[in-house]
Amino acid sequence: MKYHVTAKDVAKLAGVSQSSVSRVYFEGASVSNKTREKVLAAAKELGYRPNEFARSLITNRTKIIGLVMKGIHNPFYPEVLKQFTTAFNKLGYSILFVSTNNDEIQKEDIDMLRNYNVAGVIITDASLSLNVTEDFKENQVPLVLFNRKIDNDQFYSVCCNNLDASEKIAKYLIEKGCSKVAYIAGNANTSTSRDREKGFTSIIEKNNVTLNKYTSDYTYEGGYKTAKKIIAEKEVPEGIFVANDIMALGVVDALRENSIMIPAETKIVGFDNIEMASWPTYNLTTWEQPITKMVEQTVNYLMTEMVEFSGYTESVEVNGALIVRKTT
Amino acid sequence: MKYHVTAKDVAKLAGVSQSSVSRVYFEGASVSNKTREKVLAAAKELGYRPNEFARSLITNRTKIIGLVMKGIHNPFYPEVLKQFTTAFNKLGYSILFVSTNNDEIQKEDIDMLRNYNVAGVIITDASLSLNVTEDFKENQVPLVLFNRKIDNDQFYSVCCNNLDASEKIAKYLIEKGCSKVAYIAGNANTSTSRDREKGFTSIIEKNNVTLNKYTSDYTYEGGYKTAKKIIAEKEVPEGIFVANDIMALGVVDALRENSIMIPAETKIVGFDNIEMASWPTYNLTTWEQPITKMVEQTVNYLMTEMVEFSGYTESVEVNGALIVRKTT
DNA sequence: TTCGTTTTTGCATACGTATGCAAAATATCC
DNA sequence: GGATATTTTGCATACGTATGCAAAAACGAA
Incomplete structure (x- = not known):
């Protein structure tokens, strides 16, 4: 069977006690x-x-650190994963990774984290109910919602400034001369999609611009299908704001297949600034989510709460930026 | 501070001993x-x-299980991550995630796994030397190289049938009428790139076909730049085998920018069958890596070795398949 | 050198659990 | 019902480490 060198063995060889060995490895002892x-x-x-x-x-x-990730397929999230891993490794922390398909985290998804007494939990792009997290709270394990927020003042969340960003995107499309626009939503009931729609809608309605809204699901296929549907309606809008980039790429491809000129006939704006958005084939205008800042904010909060748990909650919004490329 | 319910508390409430509580949670007791x-x-x-x-x-x-991943950006690997997570969760195992940028794993990359006494280690798309792994071997921790192999009979590795696949790709391009072809390699000294090159070259050399080889780095940008270089040489080949899909997409974009008709003038074959390969914009012909089978093979080996460590090594190759799309 | 203060060290213990072993309880057979 | 076999249970212990506490050692000042 396996043989482990223990602190006792080291103590013996060094001619000191086991507790001295322990003190060497404990900061500040x-x-x-x-x-x-x-x-x-x-x-x-x-x-x-x-x-x-x-x-x-x-x-x-x-x-x-428990990192619960939904939607690792969206190229936005591998980058998030990488940055979290790098940041926490530098601080001496390791990542226990959990993958989920659920929009709302189920107890089974994260119960395991309690067996491992994780120091903190990050949940990306999924919501969860209070009863799922009450054990964590009771045990003073800080939890962060990343790129998702819940409007009940019970969680700490870090998001991009979706509302503000979407207002700016609406204004930008209006400035570009669009009088008829569409919004393609992400997964129903997600804060990101809801805020992006709200911001976009509020500006469009204040101006003499026509708006149609469509529901989709934050996948390439969802964007592609929705664009096909829009095309079938025979009145393709002059501007389309798509709730995220991966969907927007599907929209771009569908429009192209139908010989709709981008941006001459229809301008497309995505959200995220994933790697593919900058590829020459797409050259997508998009709102860049400030991943590095968001990761930083999350890490700082957790590091503070893990030292001394206060349980304080907040919805933090980090500013992104409009990246103008060839789709507008 | 935190309060934990212990087996002793449960024992007291249930009117039994702590060891009976333990036996309830231990299979077969x-x-x-x-x-x-x-x-x-x-x-x-x-x-x-x-x-x-x-x-x-x-x-x-x-x-x-320690999962050490290089290149999480390549869309091939998020899918690998997801499948490993799902498979091991079902078996009651959790994933400790490590991200690295190193082609050759350094001791610092994985030393932490020893502190956590991981039951097994998977390393994707990176090599490592014997001295980095000797502790794991001594401690009877099984280790698998995923999508990478080292020709020294000291590791268990699981790969796609790169050699065979590349021979078939070469034959396919020859059948398609290509008399001048190119191979764009991935990262230098990787088994995947070397085997893909070897297989492709061996068939090309046996036929009256001209071959130029280029080095690149398994990124979109690498593929894009290399294609630009090929174009600058003024003799664009009739067929290009690109060592992986993400690079191939960069090649496609570069050719298109220079009005080179695909596949009429130049046929492109990639390797992996990542999600983007099937997007209408690319519709890439590619060799599909059988992720599910490869993951399965890895999981089976680890589950066996974790129960009873034998240390046996092997280079396992799993068959993929050619997926023909519009680039050929 | 002595004394007071500070730092370092080792001893003993506990963390929450699994497990060897013997005793107790239960089941089976005559 | 008694004898035997089997199953279940609790006791005591150990896993490798950190830590409270008191003793020992080191340090600095007079």
Whole structure:
């Protein structure tokens, strides 16, 4: 069976006690340089690694972050995953990854995180109800909704400024001369889609512009099908705001298949600024979500709450920017 | 501070001993149905969850798989991530995620996995040297190279049949009438790129077909730049085999920008069958990597080795298939 | 050198759980 | 009902580590 080098083995070789070995690995503990060097030399010789489980049992803390991700297919999220991993690794934390298909997180999705006593939880692009998270709250595990918000003041969430951004996109399309526009929504009941629609709609309605709204589902196929539907209605709008980029790319492809000139006949604006948006084939005008800032904000909140849990909640919005390319 | 319900609390409420509580949660342990029901009722009432760390300390085993991923940007890998997560969750295992940029895994990349006593390790699309893995081997932690192989009989690896596939792609392009072809490689020294090149080259050289080879780096930008370079050489080949899809999409875009008709003037074949390959804009002919089978093979090997470590090594190749679309 | 203060160290213990072992309880057979 | 076999149970212990506390050591000032 497996043999582990323990702190006792190191202590013996270094000629100190096990608790001195422990103190060497615990930041800020009182230990002389002489002892520290002896211990580190012995540890190196023996290939010692502290056992995180034993530590966690004593300290009742871990260096594990639970990251619950829906929609890893959307190219926006691999980038989010990468940045979270990098940021937390630098801080000595590891990522326990959970993938889900559910728009609303179910208890089964994340119960496992409690077995591992995770230090914090991040949930991307999915909502969840209070009863699913009450255990986390009771156990003072901070939780962040990333790119999703719930309007009940019970969570900490980090989003792009969807409302403001969508208002700006509406104004931009109006400035570009559109008098008839469409909005293609993402998954029903998601805060991102709702806010993007709300912002866009509020400006359009204040101006002499016609608006049709369509529902879709934040996938390439959804965008493609919806555009086909719009085309079938025979009055293709001059401007289309699509709730996210991956959908927008489907819209672009469908319009092209029907020889609709972009942007001459119809201008397209997406949301996210995924990698593919900049590809020459698409060159999509889009609202850039400030991933790095959003990740930073999330990491800062968690690091603060993990040190001293206050349970404070807030809906944080980070400003993005309009990236103008060839679809408008 | 946090309060945990322990097995002792459950035992007290259920009127049994702590070890009976433990036996209820341990598969196959001897416990009467009467005791089991009492314990489960008490556990439910108190919201008890077994502490994985305490368990691991005793059993010296975990239900954690370390998944080390390079290149999460390539749409091939989010799908791999999702399938691994789903498969292992079903088996009661969790994924500890590590992201790396290194073609060759460094010790720092995965040392942390040892602190968590992971039950198994999967490394996607990266190589590593023996000295990085010797601790894992000594500690009988099985490790799988996914979509990468190293020709030294020291690892278990799971790949697509790159050699065979590339031979078939070469034959296919020859059948399509190509007398001048090019191969665009992925990252230098990767088994996937090397085998794809080897297979392609071996068939091309046996036939009266001209071949030019180019190096690139498995990114869209790499494909785009290399195609630009090919175009600048003024003799655009009739067929181009691109070592992976994301690169191939860049090649397609570059050719189009230069009004080169695909497939009339130049046929393009990629490798992977990522989601974007099927988009109408690209409709890329490609070799489909059998992700599901490859994931399955990996999971089976790990489940076997984790139960009883044998350390056996093999290079497993899973058959993919040619998907013919509009670029050829 | 002595004394007071500060730092370092080791001892003993506990964290929550699984498990070896022996005792207790239950089941089966005559 | 008694003897035997089997199953279940609780006790005591250990896993590897951090930590409270008191003792020992080190440091600095007079």
